Amino acid sequence: MEASQFKSDQYVRFCPGCGDHAICMALQKAMAQIGVPTHQVAVISGIGCSSRMPHYLNTYGFNTIHGRGGAIATGVKTSHPELTVWQMSGDGDCLAIGGNHFIHEIRRNVDLNVCLFNNRIYGLTKGQYSPTSPKGFVSKSSPFGTVERPFVPAELVLGARGTFFARTLDVDVPTTVDCLVAAQQHKGASIVECLVNCVIFNNGAHSWIADRELRAEHSIILRHGEKMIFGKNNDKGIALEIDPQTFVPRLIVVPADDARVLVHDAHQQDPTLHRLLALMGQERNLEVAADVQDELPIALGVIRDVEAETYNDAVNNQIAEVRGKAKAKTFDELTATLEQWTM
Amino acid sequence: MKNITVRFCGDSGDGMQLTGNMFAQLAAEMGNEISTLPDFPAEIRAPQGTLGGVSAFQVELGHEVYTSGDKADVVVAMNAAALKVCTLGSHFNHPQAHFDDDFALYHRHAIVIVDTDSLTDKDLEKAQYHTDNPFTELGIPESVQIVPVALTTLTKEALKDSGMDNKSVLKCRNMFALGLIYWLFDEPMDKAIHLLEEKFKKKPALVAPNTKVMVDGYNYGQNLALNVQQVRLDGDKSQISNCKCQMPTGHYTSIAGNKATAWGLIAAAEKAGKRLFLGSYPITPATDILHELAARKDMNVMAIQAEDEIAGVCTAIGAAFAGDLACTSTSGPGLSLKSEAIGLAVMAELPLVVIDVQRGGPSTGLPTKTEQTDLLQALYGRNGECPAVVIAASTSANCFDYAYEACKIALENMTPVILMTDTYLANGTALWRIPKLAELPEIHPQTVPEELKGHYNPALRDERGVRYWAYPGMEGYEHRNIGLERDAEKGTISTNPENHEQMVLARKHKIEQIANSIPHLQTLKPSNLKTSDTLLVGWGSTEGHLHAAANEIGCDLAHFNYICPLPKNTHEVLSRYKRIIVCELNTGQFAAYLRAQFPDVHIEQYNEIQGQPFAVERIVNFVKNN
Known part of the structure; x- marks a missing residue:
């Protein structure tokens, strides 16, 4: 299928230069690559800039209420598992007002593809800090800087026993398309954190890696089965060491030819290493005033992709099993089983 | 012939709900109309023997039964606390209160059966009596016929050879009381035993001891020297068997309101050719609807226990968007939480059934008590001009009919329908004539007609003003639905002032035109x-x-x-x-x-x-x- 088949007739109204444009394009490309016909695709969103996305995709779409996209998408997918269901959400929609639905759709492993647009700001309400704004972030609702500790979305996903987590960057469309296609292929709740820039209220949200000059040094694209190599000259690698005093495992940067360089295993059930990888380079996202030295690169690509039974399959299979064995399958047969008498 | 009201009261652990239900069911099977009122505390197990732990079950039986009875004619009081609560009613906490016609829960000519083994000094102390004579202290008039029975001793005696431990034996006390009541009403014991076997089908080991105790209770009644039946039953103690009700012929059963509601939804789904989806969250007194539907996988029901009330309604809205008959069940606090999402269903014009089993409010209020205080919330409790259909069941049995009707209105008119029931209907039971699916009214969901394929949009309406339903999986009807205001022609987002007014009126009109298809007030x-x-x-x-x-x-x-x-x-x-x-x-x-x-x-x-x-x-x- 062609990406153009997934473009709706609506004029795209994201601000000029907004990272959402790139994700929109990547979504259309990924959906074409996936090849599920438009009428079998449902895109559910909550409220926020990113939640406008369904309007620009020529599929079934539902732009709902703030924070509830996850619960509504759960209803769509569970009742109709034959559909491909996407959820579009932002850091406010998904991690603040919709936080409960977010962790529960992950815990249940509902087979959804969730795009979590993270620009670390509330854009549609014109610039308030979000649950992913670094501590000390100055915004209209935090004129003296925030005093809150932020979420790292990956930690939340792993804490809820997530089976799939990928991270991508607005300006890197090919990696975004790869992550979205992998999210669709994964059976279960697939969370794709899309790091997007907000040109109006939080310009440079991800400049540390968005800048083409800096990206190769400050990020690494993880691919299952491949060595963890990065750098402008592909000269650095990631290795694991255990602190001899505290026994705390930590990742370090070593030369690319060091024998200790890790090979990425996204399918490993144990999430310990996935967590360490997802937390690389997050210091400056935790605190504005972070004193960052020898920072590890931010991991992009599919960090975790493991198998587990999906909620939608489990629910539907149980119904099929009980119904298969049931003697009464219609209302009249059901009422016949009641203790009754004639009057 | 006068109708009879019987009240069973005891400790929450005494099995009063089971005892009362068994009596009510047998009465119904013998041809009586029934109406029941379970009345229990919110705490699952308050301290044993205390006033706060009293659980009661009341049933009126006879002919033209409209209520579960104002006051009881026959009372079973399993302990000192229960005796106090049924004698003083809402005044049980007043230290100086005496029997009073206004607030006693039984008549001054009632028969009151009391377990004398449960009136020890310790029992009286727990129930906050000040003297060692509860009857005098409570000022029970002489016209009340007290029947003292050593229930505990007699139950122990009945089961002395059973090999059961003391705790298990004591759990059978309620069956001795039930047997005694069966004797009072001259019930056929074969039917009573059959019913007991049905009730304990899943615990076969309990059938024999409970039957023994119940039959012993019955026989004890026969050997009792008192002519208690002549006090209230005018010498005719075969009240139950003789009552012939003038009701339409058919197959009958007794049904609780919540179960009737659940079954109304099941029937409507089958009639409409839709899968039934329930998104719900546990809340007293609505939870039995979730229980019933979770058990009905044989009927292809999908019942989801969501992470919260909001997710309950939102998963249902998702299922409605995807083409199912979608419902959510809750009580007042849950309805508050669901308000915004119900507004979404109004705006997106999706069929949705919201069941509000009302309880005492506001806030957590009185979770196990009945009230009609959510009406204005159901009508108006949403932001914006947000009309939805509101209907109410009025008997435990017609919860079935109005649940069915709620589904029919929702599917045919693309709107949320709020069905109001309450604790009284939900937990009470009534006689229900079992319908056949074929007798029930047709349901025609507002599915989009074939000729709109390729040029469908979610704002297209029929001549009644009801928009058409297209859902994922249908090729050629892809569209975007929204909680934002939509253009009246194109169905896309619109902020145009005239368009908004037009749409507000269109949604209002859509609800008003439903009056054309509902029955006139009789x-x-x-x-x-x-x-x-x-x-x-x-x-x-x-x-x-x-x-x-x-x-x-x-x-x-x-x-x-x-x-x-x-x-x-x-x-x-x-x-x-x-x-x-x-x-x-x-x-x-x-x-x-x-x-x-x-x-x-x-x-x-x-x-x-x-x-x-x-x-x-x-x-x-x-x-x-x-």
Whole structure:
């Protein structure tokens, strides 16, 4: 299928230069690559800039209420598992007002593809800090800087026993398309954190890696089965060491030819290493005033992709099993089983 | 022949609900109409023997049974606390209170069976008695016939050879009491034993000991020297067996309101050719709907226990968007949480059934008690101009009919429908004539017609003003639905001022036109009266009490099941009466609603807000004395 088949007739109204444009394009490309016909695709969103996305995709779409996209998408997918269901959400929609639905759709492993647009700001309400704004972030609702500790979305996903987590960057469309296609292929709740820039209220949200000059040094694209190599000259690698005093495992940067360089295993059930990888380079996202030295690169690509039974399959299979064995399958047969008498 | 009211009361652990239910079911099987009222504390197990832990079950049986009875004719009190609570009613906490006709839960000619083994000093202390003679202390009049029975000793005696431990033996005390009551009503023991076997089907080891105790209780009654039956039953103790009700012939069963509601949804789904989806979250007193539907996978029901009330309604909205018959069940606090999402279903014009089993409010309020205080919330409790259909069931049995009707209206009119029931209906049981699916009205979901394929949009409406339903999986109808305002022609986002007004009116009109397809309001008239210029008005679960009150007063009754929209002839009916009294278990919510609709009609109101059903006697006194 062609990406153009997934473009709706609506004029795209994201601000000029907004990272959402790139994700929109990547979504259309990924959906074409996936090849599920438009009428079998449902895109559910909550409220926020990113939640406008369904309007620009020529599929079934539902732009709902703030924070509830996850619960509504759960209803769509569970009742109709034959559909491909996407959820579009932002850091406010998904991690603040919709936080409960977010962790529960992950815990249940509902087979959804969730795009979590993270620009670390509330854009549609014109610039308030979000649950992913670094501590000390100055915004209209935090004129003296925030005093809150932020979420790292990956930690939340792993804490809820997530089976799939990928991270991508607005300006890197090919990696975004790869992550979205992998999210669709994964059976279960697939969370794709899309790091997007907000040109109006939080310009440079991800400049540390968005800048083409800096990206190769400050990020690494993880691919299952491949060595963890990065750098402008592909000269650095990631290795694991255990602190001899505290026994705390930590990742370090070593030369690319060091024998200790890790090979990425996204399918490993144990999430310990996935967590360490997802937390690389997050210091400056935790605190504005972070004193960052020898920072590890931010991991992009599919960090975790493991198998587990999906909620939608489990629910539907149980119904099929009980119904298969049931003697009464219609209302009249059901009422016949009641203790009754004639009057 | 007078109807009889029986009240079983004891500790929460004494099995009073089971005992009462078994008695009520046998009464129903013997041809009685029944209406039951379980009345239990919110705590699962309050300290044993205390006043707070008293659990009760009341049933009225006989012919033309409208309510579960104001006051009991026969009481079983399993302990000192239960005796106190049923004697003093709501005044049980007043240290100086005595038996009083106004608040005692039984008549002054009632039979009161008391377990004398449970009146020890320790029991009396736990129940906060000050003397060692509970009967005198409570001021129980001599006209009340106390039947002292050593229930505990006799139960132990019955099971002395059973090899059961003491704790298990004591759990059978309620069956001794039940056997005694069966004797009082001259019930056939073969049927009673069959019923007991059914109830304990899943615990076969308990059948033999419970049967033994129940039969011993029955035989104990036969050997009792007292002629208790002559006190209230006018020498005719075969009250139950002799009662022949004038009801349509058919197969009957007894059913609780919540189960009837669940089954109404199941029937509607099958009739409409839709999968039934329930998104719900546990909340008293609505949870039994979730329980019942979770168990009905054989009927292809998908019942989801969501992470919260909001997710309950939102998963249902997702299922509705995807083409299912979607429902959510809750009580008042949950309805508050669901408000915004119900607004989404109004705006997105999706079919959705919201069941509100009302309880005492506000906030956590009285979780296990009954009230009609959510009406205005159901009608208006959302942001914006947000009309939805509101209907109410009025008996435990017709919860089935109105649940079915809620689904029919939702699917045919693409709107949320809020079905109001309450604790009284939900937990109470009534006789239900089992319908065949074929007898039930047709349901025609508003599915988009084939000719709109390729040029469908979610704003397209039929001549009634109801938009068409297309859902994922249907090729050629892809569209984007929204909670934002939509363009009246194209269905896409619009902020145009005139368009918004047009859409507000379109949504209002859509609800109003439903009045064309609901029944006209019928007034109930007592048979002995040709005309009356007084009209009692009610809605929802108070129908039985108001019917009984209207009979006694000799006035007419207009009882509403359809609240928004109202039946088309409502104004015409109300204008025929000089005196109109709206009776509700709130401070006057339906009265306020009617006044707003019909400002020219003068409306009086009678209200009780005690977490209990109406007492017929009090309504009658109010109407006669005011």
